[in-house]
Amino acid sequence: MNFHVIGRKTIRKDALARVTGAEKYASDIYLPNMLHARVLKSPYPHAIVKKIDTRRAEEIGAIVITFKDVPGRLFCPRLVSTPDATYKDWKVLTDKPAYVGEPIAAVAAETEELAQKALELIEVEYQVLEAVFDPLESMKEGAPKIHEKILLNDRVINVENNIACKLELEEGDLEEAFNKSDIIIEREFRTNKGYHNQLEPKVAVVNPEPDGGITIWCTTQTIHNTRLLVSEIFNIPVSKINVKKLALGGGFGSSIQTNIVVPIAVALALKARRPVRLAYTKEEDMHEHSSFQMIFRFKVGVTRDGRLTGGYMENIMDIGAHQIQAYPLLGTCAGWWVSLYKLKAIKYIGVAVYTNKIPSCAYRGYGNPQVTWAVETIMDELAEMLGMDPIEFRLKNYVGEGDLFWGQGPTVKSVIRSCGVEEILRKGSELIGWKNRPKPGEQKGRYRRGIGIARGYHTSSAGSPIPSQVIDYSGAILKVNEDGTVDYITALIDQGGGTLDAHAKIIAEELGLPLKNVNIVSADSQTTIYDVCTHASRGVYAGGGAALNVARQVKKKILELASNVLNAYPHTLKIRPDEERGQAVIYVEGVPGKEITLGELATLARIKNWGTIAAVESFRPPACPPHFTGYFVEVVVDTETGIVKPLRVVIGADIGTVINPELAEGQLHGGFMMGWSRAILEDLRYSKDTGDIECKGFIIDYKMPTSKDIPEEITTFFVETYEPTGPFGAKGLGEGAQNPAIAAIANAIYNATGIRFYELPITPEKILEKIREKEKREPMKVVAEKLIDE
Amino acid sequence: MIEVTFILNGRLVKIQTEPNITLLDLLREELRITSVKRGCETGECGACTVLLDDKPVNSCLILAPMIDGRRILTVEGLTKDRELHPLQESFIEEFALQCGYCTPGMLLTSKALLDLNPSPTIEEIKEALSGNLCRCGAYQQIINAILRASEKLRRRLNYKP
Numbered sequence: 014m015n016f017h018v019i020g021r022k023t024i025r026k027d028a029l030a031r032v033t034g035a036e037k038y039a040s041d042i043y044l045p046n047m048l049h050a051r052v053l054k055s056p057y058p059h060a061i062v063k064k065i066d067t068r069r070a071e072e073i074g075a076i077v078i079t080f081k082d083v084p085g086r087l088f089c090p091r092l093v094s095t096p097d098a099t100y101k102d103w104k105v106l107t108d109k110p111a112y113v114g115e116p117i118a119a120v121a122a123e124t125e126e127l128a129q130k131a132l133e134l135i136e137v138e139y140q141v142l143e144a145v146f147d148p149l150e151s152m153k154e155g156a157p158k159i160h161e162k163i164l165l166n167d168r169v170i171n172v173e174n175n176i177a178c179k180l181e182l183e184e185g186d187l188e189e190a191f192n193k194s195d196i197i198i199e200r201e202f203r204t205n206k207g208y209h210n211q212l213e214p215k216v217a218v219v220n221p222e223p224d225g226g227i228t229i230w231c232t233t234q235t236i237h238n239t240r241l242l243v244s245e246i247f248n249i250p251v252s253k254i255n256v257k258k259l260a261l262g263g264g265f266g267s268s269i270q271t272n273i274v275v276p277i278a279v280a281l282a283l284k285a286r287r288p289v290r291l292a293y294t295k296e297e298d299m300h301e302h303s304s305f306q307m308i309f310r311f312k313v314g315v316t317r318d319g320r321l322t323g324g325y326m327e328n329i330m331d332i333g334a335h336q337i338q339a340y341p342l343l344g345t346c347a348g349w350w351v352s353l354y355k356l357k358a359i360k361y362i363g364v365a366v367y368t369n370k371i372p373s374c375a376y377r378g379y380g381n382p383q384v385t386w387a388v389e390t391i392m393d394e395l396a397e398m399l400g401m402d403p404i405e406f407r408l409k410n411y412v413g414e415g416d417l418f419w420g421q422g423p424t425v426k427s428v429i430r431s432c433g434v435e436e437i438l439r440k441g442s443e444l445i446g447w448k449n450r451p452k453p454g455e456q457k458g459r460y461r462r463g464i465g466i467a468r469g470y471h472t473s474s475a476g477s478p479i480p481s482q483v484i485d486y487s488g489a490i491l492k493v494n495e496d497g498t499v500d501y502i503t504a505l506i507d508q509g510g511g512t513l514d515a516h517a518k519i520i521a522e523e524l525g526l527p528l529k530n531v532n533i534v535s536a537d538s539q540t541t542i543y544d545v546c547t548h549a550s551r552g553v554y555a556g557g558g559a560a561l562n563v564a565r566q567v568k569k570k571i572l573e574l575a576s577n578v579l580n581a582y583p584h585t586l587k588i589r590p591d592e593e594r595g596q597a598v599i600y601v602e603g604v605p606g607k608e609i610t611l612g613e614l615a616t617l618a619r620i621k622n623w624g625t626i627a628a629v630e631s632f633r634p635p636a637c638p639p640h641f642t643g644y645f646v647e648v649v650v651d652t653e654t655g656i657v658k659p660l661r662v663v664i665g666a667d668i669g670t671v672i673n674p675e676l677a678e679g680q681l682h683g684g685f686m687m688g689w690s691r692a693i694l695e696d697l698r699y700s701k702d703t704g705d706i707e708c709k710g711f712i713i714d715y716k717m718p719t720s721k722d723i724p725e726e727i728t729t730f731f732v733e734t735y736e737p738t739g740p741f742g743a744k745g746l747g748e749g750a751q752n753p754a755i756a757a758i759a760n761a762i763y764n765a766t767g768i769r770f771y772e773l774p775i776t777p778e779k780i781l782e783k784i785r786e787k788e789k790r791e792p793m794k795v796v797a798e799k800l801i802d803e
Numbered sequence: 804m805i806e807v808t809f810i811l812n813g814r815l816v817k818i819q820t821e822p823n824i825t826l827l828d829l830l831r832e833e834l835r836i837t838s839v840k841r842g843c844e845t846g847e848c849g850a851c852t853v854l855l856d857d858k859p860v861n862s863c864l865i866l867a868p869m870i871d872g873r874r875i876l877t878v879e880g881l882t883k884d885r886e887l888h889p890l891q892e893s894f895i896e897e898f899a900l901q902c903g904y905c906t907p908g909m910l911l912t913s914k915a916l917l918d919l920n921p922s923p924t925i926e927e928i929k930e931a932l933s934g935n936l937c938r939c940g941a942y943q944q945i946i947n948a949i950l951r952a953s954e955k956l957r958r959r960l961n962y963k964p
């Protein structure tokens with residue numbers, strides 16, 4: 014297709030603000046006369062607050078709140094699922110903390126330093142309870158009870174064996190499928206507890222308004238769900254709460270839920286009747302959210318000719334101390350699995366288990382990177398057992414065009430209508446030199462190279478043709494200005510990938526506008542209509558769908574008005590961008606002089622009292638089409654240190670029509686770096702002595718990749734398909750960009766060493782241990798230790 | 804309270820402040836220079852990087868009295884008469900930013916590098932940037948931007964009217 018802006022290289026609209034330091038993040042908001050807040054947190058992983066004395070803190074002038082001062086009704090901070098699928102076990106402040114770092118009390122004072130002083134004057138008497146850090150231990154009889162009663166929507170549920178929620182699914186006859194299998198493989202996988210490590214720690218600034226309303230500036234991926242939650246907790250009418258849209262210093266899922274700083278700051282501001290700013294430190298932020306940690310048990314069958322038959326998956330999810338909609342994740346984990354490869358029969362058991370750890374939430378991929386790691390490891394192993402090429406084996410079994418797809422769980426089903434999987438795998442394998450890869454485990458020498466592949470996908474949004482348990486729609490408002498530009502007003506938040514640039518291009522394309530004539534204007538929850546959240550790689554697809562539909566409405570109005578002015582039939586009119594005049598021009602083809610610029614038309618509409626050309630669109634995506642990716646990774650393993658380095662990386666992607674090629678490429682680069690981090694480096698390990706994470710929240714002991722860890726060479730390519738339900742054929746990318754990374758890296762390590770790893774992260778220590786075990790090597794002599802002894 | 808006198812982006816600043824306040828807090832909380840981003844506050848992430856006498860430092864690790872009589876540059880000082888620095892242009896042109904939170908620190912570290920070493924190798928760039936984290940993973944694009952800016956600056960130096 015011939016587009017005038019879509020697919021072309023254009024600079025980011027927000028780039029100027031970002032390179033000049035002018036961009037405003039929630040952490041940059043300071044209000045006159047505001048108080049600064051600090052939060053008192055439990056030093057114990059499990060305890061009861063027996064007594065809390067705040068008098069001394071109040072004596073120095075601080076505003077103090079404890080669990081007694083906040084509404085006691087349980088809530089869930091994430092509002093993406095429908096109420097009937099939402100479990101609630103959160104309080105703003107608690108008297109029964111269930112992890113180190115759970116908020117007990119909060120203070121606000123004139124300065125942050127004074128607030129800290131006040132915090133230290135609060136006296137708390139705890140009754141320390143036994144804590145549990147392992148989900149398997151937690152489910153056993155006699156384990157400490159983390160929650161007694163929680164809510165499912167408004168219904169009280171008794172928690173048994175610390176099981177937060179569960180989901181079982183069964184389709185087809187699994188026994189028969191296994192009976193017909195020639196090979197059955199059984200494997201157990203354990204994933205790590207990762208921390209998003211978005212650079213901007215969580216912040217909330219709250220201003221109480223004279224009419225009883227409140228205005229909020231905060232780190233969030235959803236302004237509308239933030240206001241809904243604050244309304245629910247504090248029983249304030251939703252229309253009285255206004256949440257401002259700001260730049261976000263990285264999200265990766267960590268602000269899909271309303272972060273706890275928001276209701277705490279609201280409670281303080283309501284009590285103080287003054288603006289309050291609560292800014293978490295990095296250490297506090299690391300105690301606020303993490304990924305889900307999973308134990309998978311798989312059993313998969315295959316026939317001798319390489320057809321998968323059926324599969325069993327058990328998913329024990331350690332969710333930490335509270336639910337951030339773990340229930341839908343149980344469904345998506347099954348969905349990620351069954352929508353990768355065709356299985357005639359499946360059985361799935363998913364159990365979400367409470368432990369005394371930091372609450373888990375979505376982390377780029379919503380369980381998909383973990384599931385894909387397990388599935389793509391098994392696919393590699395099965396191919397080897399069958400003596401088949403791993404790529405051909407995948408191509409024989411993948412779920413593709415025309416197949417039913419339910420990535421977002423069993424209630425979100427749609428049919429795949431665009432799919433570039435085969436081309437991704439063919440082209441990628443050529444670029445990496447797949448045919449010349451080493452045979453696993455045959456290399457000797459200190460440095461061993463290996464090539465691994467993995468494929469994956471993610472849904473674009475969580476839309477479907479019929480209502481499901483997931484809320485997914487976007488909103489857009491568009492108005493034409495007298496200078497011929499349009500103002501685009503949306504609640505949708507750009508996490509950094511450049512989503513709103515894609516929307517601007519979609520609008521410019523539809524209206525025949527020069528791109529610079531689309532203004533993305535500031536917005537808040539009062540001036541926008543509902544958008545669920547920027548998650549599920551839905552920004553370009555679902556938000557872009559709203560942008561396209563609102564532009565279509567505006568176009569219709571433009572053509573109707575122009576038809577009067579130009580004395581022509583509306584359907585015969587065309588619009589073209591006139592870069593010279595910097596305007597969209599509406600014209601009658603082949604009739605010279607019959608034309609008017611959009612600016613002239615908008616001005617005429619005002620003078621003639623025809624009204625403003627504007628429209629509103631609330632858009633529900635009819636599907637959640639998968640965007641597909643393929644990873645081809647070459648690594649080198651140092652068998653004496655266990656250190657792995659990325660050499661060459663090739664990533665192919667089918668994201669439908671590519672709207673912003675350079676930004677899309679940036680997603681793939683970022684996806685690899687984050688995947689590398691999760692495969693090799695990251696893990697929030699718990700110390701049983703302190704009940705806290707070993708790194709205590711300091712990133713010096715929680716490593717992530719730096720500029721020195723990038724691959725020597727990274728090649729990306731796009732296989733363009735056309736998604737019929739997407740705006741101009743586009744799909745999402747943010748999560749698919751990363752999902753197969755861990756699997757491809759693990760498969761490359763296997764190819765280099767002949768060793769499979771079933772536990773993340775694959776650290777140098779683990780690699781070294783396995784190599785020594787396999788090759789019966791003596792551990793290297795530790796010279797330093799000897800020196801100390803002497 | 805003590806008085807600290809320093810040059811901030813070419814302008815003299817005299818300010819009364821507590822001696823135990825960090826440069827990060829002085830710039831953000833007292834002077835509202837919000838381009839200096841608050842990240843880890845332990846000298847690990849580089850989001851709060853400023854140039855102190857042309858050298859990149861983590862402003863969270865510098866105490867206010869230490870800057871008395873010295874020069875501080877933040878990204879606000881990179882732009883002259885609304886004209887972008889070649890590094891700023893190159894970051895835009897190479898798409899070397901995503902969420903933008905690390906960008907001010909990245910730009911300043913890059914400036915310090917190019918001031919000392921106008922034609923750095925890729926390895927030298929990686930080394931120079933290794934104290935500035937980018938969680939969006941835009942390292943490759945940032946390296947490309949620095950190479951482009953280096954080229955622009957060299958052309959500018961060779962320019963003879």
